[in-house]
Each structure stands twice: as structure tokens, then as C-alpha cells.
Amino acid sequence: MQHLYHLLTIQNSELARLLRFSLYGLETSLKKAQSEFPQDPGARVCDEVLQELQNLLQLEAAAVDITQTVEELKLNHLRYAFDADPELNLYLDSSPLQSQTDADLWNEIHRKLLRVPEDLATIWRQRALDLAQEMGAVADNAYVYPLPFIRNEIIYPGLNGSINAQGLSLSQTAFFHTSIIDDQASEELNLLAGFLLLWSKFIEIDPDLHHALKSVFSFDILSLHSKPDQRNQYIDALIDRFQRTKKAEENADTLLTLRNWIDVDEAINSLVFVPPAERYSWWGKLQQESRRALKKVADRAISAGHDVRIRQLTGIYADICALSKDDLQLDMGGIPGEVLSCLRVYARINQDEIPGRVIFRSSR
Structure with a gap:
């Protein structure tokens, strides 16, 4: 289902439009066939297939709404580049980024980078920072949310300026406090x-x-x-x-x-x-x-x-x-x-x- 969802959410794609119409047609055909053959041995499994189709189409509609909501975000170019990178997709699931604000998008991208090899993550952290700086933001290592641990470490910086986004850190002080x-x-x-x-x-x-x-x-x-x-x-x-x-x-x-x-x-x-x-x-x-x-x-x-x-x-x-x-x-x-x-x-x-x-x- 993940690849179906990915295709459905590609903007301005004729293949996505064809798939969407085909899924709606399949849903209608299965419902009609169910009403005609209520005792069919596949009826129960058909219910599950219909539920999966409904879930998939609802997710796709929600993704379209999110895309329309975030059209004005300063970090949109970063979003599209991140979602389209095939190397990142080797290590992450294929669902698109969900954030609807620049601050959430900065955090969502950097949290995902914690899961990919460090060399790839380093490249993307620099790319994200470069794009944020082009939009008038600056990195801020002091504007971070402290997570309690046995050492101090900046996991990723926050942003100030045209974009206000809190970063993340490990904090020995927070550890000793709790x-x-x-x-x-x-x-x-x-x-x-x-x-x-x-x-x-x-x-x-x-x-x-x-x-x-x-x-x-x-x-x-x-x-x-x-x-x-x-x-x-x-x-x-x-x-x-x-x-x-x-x-x-x-x-x-x-x-x-x-x-x-x-x-x-x-x-x-x-x-x-x-x-x-x-x-x-x-x-x-x-x-x-x-x-x-x-x-x-x-x-x-x-x-x-x-x-x-x-x-x-x-x-x-x-x-x-x-x-x-x-x-x-x-x-x-x-x-x-x-x-x-x-x-x-x-x-x-x-x-x-x-x-x-x-x-x-x-x-x-």
C-alpha cells in the first residue's frame, strides 16, 4: 500500500489521477458485487479490502489538504527535495512529510535524519541550513529543547530570524535535575x-x-x-x-x-x-x-x-x-x-x- 499512497500524493501527475479514479471505480464495483453476492465465500475478505481502499483514499485526501495548507511555507523547497530523494527513501518509509508549519517541518526533517547513516544525515543537515539561511533564518544552538541524558550534545540546532524553530539537545543538567x-x-x-x-x-x-x-x-x-x-x-x-x-x-x-x-x-x-x-x-x-x-x-x-x-x-x-x-x-x-x-x-x-x-x- 505504501507505493500506491506515494503515487497518489504526487502533484500534477496523470498517473496519480488515473490511479485515483481506478481505485474509486474498484471500490464502487466491489460494493455492487457484494450486494449481488452476499453469500460469496470472499465476502468477509472483501470487507477488509474495501476498508483498506477507504483508508488509502482518505489518507490521500488528507495529504492533498496538507499540501494546499503549506503552499506558503518558507521551507517548501526543502520539503519537496527531501520527499523526492531516493537515497533517503532507502532508509525511511515512503510517506511524505506531514508538517504544516516551518517550525514543525524543521523538526520533522531533522528527527528523520537521526535514522539515516551519519554521512547522509550530515549532507542533508547542511542542505537544510543553507536553504533556511537563504530564507533569512540563522542557526541557534541555544534555542533547543533539552532532553535528559548523561552528557551534553546539540542534536540539531534551532532557528531564529525569519523562521523560529526550536532545535533539540541532550542535557546533563536536565538529567541530574530528574x-x-x-x-x-x-x-x-x-x-x-x-x-x-x-x-x-x-x-x-x-x-x-x-x-x-x-x-x-x-x-x-x-x-x-x-x-x-x-x-x-x-x-x-x-x-x-x-x-x-x-x-x-x-x-x-x-x-x-x-x-x-x-x-x-x-x-x-x-x-x-x-x-x-x-x-x-x-x-x-x-x-x-x-x-x-x-x-x-x-x-x-x-x-x-x-x-x-x-x-x-x-x-x-x-x-x-x-x-x-x-x-x-x-x-x-x-x-x-x-x-x-x-x-x-x-x-x-x-x-x-x-x-x-x-x-x-x-x-x-
Whole structure:
């Protein structure tokens, strides 16, 4: 459906117009046939097809309304160039940008750039800034929304001048202001607390975030924006896993700490986009900080005399599927047949083998 939607929303396209009329005609024909053959064995599936057609046509109408609303935006050239870039489309879903103000558009574009490889993101950040400056705006590193974390970092700048848009930053001050651990906590536990606070805030500001945490929902990757109950359950699970890890560390239980770290690392890496962020994107590198800390925890268990092996599952799915369980499949993003995201590492702790879990691209 994503490619149908993309074609429908292309402006001044005869092919889009033909597709739109064809879909309306198909909808009418199916409704008429249903009334004539109410007992047909395909009637129930036909209802679902009709619902999909209605959803698609409603989305297309909404996109047209948005396009008409944003015609006067200063950053419109940036919008059109971003939507049309085929390289970006390799890493993002194909739906067009939705923002209706310059400030929202600046933020929506930069949040999406957090998911693509850093070299591509760097090119587009500079392109966005150049176009904003042509429109009379200037970058402002002080006009940013602070997200709590263990360090200070400008994620992307705000704008002042002809365009007023707030940027985004990581803030150590915000972290310490809301810190949920004491000064004696380990470096690794500080990082966990940082992720807990940061993830809770990111979920509030980015409607594209999903979760794939098995203990909350096993069978799919679910939107946290459209399903608030899932958002609450995911955050509750993250808090619970953090608290269990904190308690195990306070009790100096090396093996229990490691097991809980594997669980909380899974929760951190199960906050995903669809398709998942590229491994060497800003988002991918940030999640890798949890994996590096997990390795330190595993090394301490090895030093204590335990037989421990931790493996992040990447590469060709057929090569690692024997080490994983309850994996999730997507038909977009990455390379067909390869792992898109390792949600949970594979682990062997003494004689106990714990399977990992991944999202992979179908080989079709």
C-alpha cells in the first residue's frame, strides 16, 4: 500500500489521477458485487479490502489538504527535495512529510535524519541550513529543547530570524535535575537511568516511534503514537527492568545483574522506527552505547569465573536464525534477507543458553 499512497500524493501527475479514479471505480464495483453476492465465500475478505481502499483514499485526501495548507511555507523547497530523494527513501518509509508549519517541518526533517547513516544525515543537515539561511533564518544552538541524558550534545540546532524553530539537545543538567539514582551508582547504571529518562521524553516528541518489546506484545511492531496503551505498557516495562537491574547491582549479584542487563538492554533496543534506524545513524549509535555497557557487565561476570558469551545478531538472517527466537519480519528497509535490528542479544551464561531476537527484512 505504501507505493500506491506515494503515487497518489504526487502533484500534477496523470498517473496519480488515473490511479485515483481506478481505485474509486474498484471500490464502487466491489460494493455492487457484494450486494449481488452476499453469500460469496470472499465476502468477509472483501470487507477488509474495501476498508483498506477507504483508508488509502482518505489518507490521500488528507495529504492533498496538507499540501494546499503549506503552499506558503518558507521551507517548501526543502520539503519537496527531501520527499523526492531516493537515497533517503532507502532508509525511511515512503510517506511524505506531514508538517504544516516551518517550525514543525524543521523538526520533522531533522528527527528523520537521526535514522539515516551519519554521512547522509550530515549532507542533508547542511542542505537544510543553507536553504533556511537563504530564507533569512540563522542557526541557534541555544534555542533547543533539552532532553535528559548523561552528557551534553546539540542534536540539531534551532532557528531564529525569519523562521523560529526550536532545535533539540541532550542535557546533563536536565538529567541530574530528574535523576533517579544516587551519586554512588556505577557508570553503567547511570547510562541506564539516562536511557530511561531520554526514551520517555523522545516518545512524547516523535510520533514515528514504535516498540517491538516481546513482553508487551509478541507478534508485531506497534506504533506508540496511535496506541497510547502500548506506550504506557512499554514505559512501565522499561521502568520495571531498570529497577530490577538497579536492585541486582546494589546486591552485588554478578550473574543476576548480567541477566537483568540483558533484559533492560532489550527494552532499550526495542524502541524502534519502521523501518528501523540504520546501524550507523545517530539513533543506531546511541543504542549501541547500551550494548557496549552490557559487554562491560559481561566482562565482570567472566572475571568472576563464569562462562559467558554475548553476541549481537547482525548480517544475513539465515546465518543467525538458529540463535534467535520469535523474530519479526518487515518488507521494507535494509537489504532483503538481512537483519535490520537486533532487539535482544544471544547469550550463553554457564550452561544456560538464551536466544536473541531480531527484526529482519524478508528475502522476497
